[in-house]
Amino acid sequence: MQLDRKIEKKIEKWVNESKKALLIKGARQVGKTYVIRSTLKRMGCKYVELNLLEQPSAVDVLRESHTINEFIMGVSTLTDQPLIKGETIIFIDEVQKYKEMVSKIKYLVDEGSFRYILSGSLLGVELTNLTSAPVGYLTMLDMFPLTFDEFIQISNVTSEVRDHLENCFKNRTPVMNTVNEKMLSLFRQYLVVGGMPEAVSKFAESYNLQDVQTIHDDIMRLYKMDFTQYETENRRLLLAQIYDLIPAELLKQNKRFIVTDLKKGLHFERVEDSFLWLRNAGVAISVFNATETRIPLKLSEKQSLFKLYMSDVGMLTTVYGMTTKSKILTKDPNLNCGGIFENVVATELVSKGYHLYYYNSKKKGELDFVTEYRGRVLPIEVKSGKDYTIHSALTACVNNPEYEIPEAFVFAECNVERRDKVTYLPVYMVGLVDGLSEENLSIKPIRF
Helix, strand or coil: CCCCCCHHHHHHHHHHHCCCEEEEECCCCCCHHHHHHHHHHHCCCCEEEEECCCCHHHHHHHHHCCCHHHHHHHHHHCCCCCCCCCCCEEEEECHHHHCCHHHHHHHHHHHCCCEEEEEECCHHHHHHHCCCCCCCCEEEEECCCCCHHHHHHHHCCCHHHHHHHHHHHHHCCCCCHHHHHHHHHHHHHHHHHCCCHHHHHHHHHHCCHHHHHHHHHHHHHHHHHHHHHHCCHHHHHHHHHHHHHHHHHCCCCCCCCCHHHCCCCCCHHHHHHHHHHHHHCCCEEEEEEECCCCCCHHHHEEEEEEEEEECCHHHHHHHHCHHHHHHHHCCCCCCCCHHHHHHHHHHHHHHCCCCCEEEEECCCEEEEEEEEECCEEEEEEECCCCCCCCCHHHHHHHCCCCCCCCCEEEEECCCCEEECCEEEEEHHHHHHCCCCCCCCCCCCCCCC
16 A cells, blocks of 8 residues: 655655755665655656665765766666756665765765755764765755554545544534544554555555554564674664663653663663663654753753653554553553553654653652643643643642743643633544644535
8 A cells, every 4th residue: 555654745845946965864664765756656756776785786886986976977887767967866874884975965965967856864873973064055854653643644534624623623523423532543553554665555554453563573574683793792782672672661660760770780871872772763752851941942851861762652652562552552450551651642743853851840740741842841641541631730830930931741542622721632642733724724524
């Protein structure tokens, strides 16, 4: 099944407007290669593709090209497609196999004969140590698994329904009950399938969760192979330990990652680089503690206290097992979904570009997330049970005049409702927290 991705519009914009090179980075299997190819083909672009993983000789060609003429000549030996100046786009995939290519791109862009797209996995890790990244010559885009809004393509949710949901979010008005129940059911499907394109496509074909689980297991094995390939033995064992511990830490009441759960007496400073590695590789999301709910939140960031989430909620529920997936779908009231709901809210907001923090105070309690939204601090609580209106820390925070907080969100399995400064939103609406335009949205008849 062909799945449309929102990043396609950004690639189209680059093709039509930019002279810079384009770099798309993200974790393995999020669909980078596919979306680049399909967008260029759909737009009728002439392009050649070099895959540095499948064509090891291409790395040698790039490494040994010291002039622009040598580069063009070398590329021409690796493809049977013509290189047409002013028209051809050169797409270099798996560029992490020769990360120095990112530095070289400045001279190629300056020369101007061709345009360039680079993509790869682990680029967040590899580029961290790259001292001469060409600022001003490269547009970088992060790619993530499918969001919930992208996932529901497989259920043929109509544009009228989407317009209705956006209108309800914008005006803080309730969603039609039948629509809300349908969307909450689709959201629970998303929790067990997630957003990895291969898993979503397979689910759309067969609706067999065993197939989905097999795909997730394979992807997680690939991630651990990356630990082995790119790091020393001691480091890769620690990376695997941390990654494997994330699901267990999310089952705890406060969800905070406790370093001593890895090894008694272990200090954060000894393992800080490994946590950053997982985040930069795109396989985990880190949410640091903010000691104040004031803008800018970055000023009160405390990196030694943090939560870790998996990059895809479907892979998280796969780790928990098929029984958990079944209980999610049947809405078993005895299942604690708190960590699962938090994980999906984190992945959705990070994919929108939000920098997330959590807040904890001995006097006021803990807020699941805080972020900056429309120029103000936005406190966010995530609730998986029926008592979603109970949130003492959130109430204390929004009622403190020193913080000047105009609104807070609570995401739960509910309908839209506004009570004073607190807006209760169905959890699937987290994807709408990206600043809608101020123009009025027309209300159309609702149909599935």
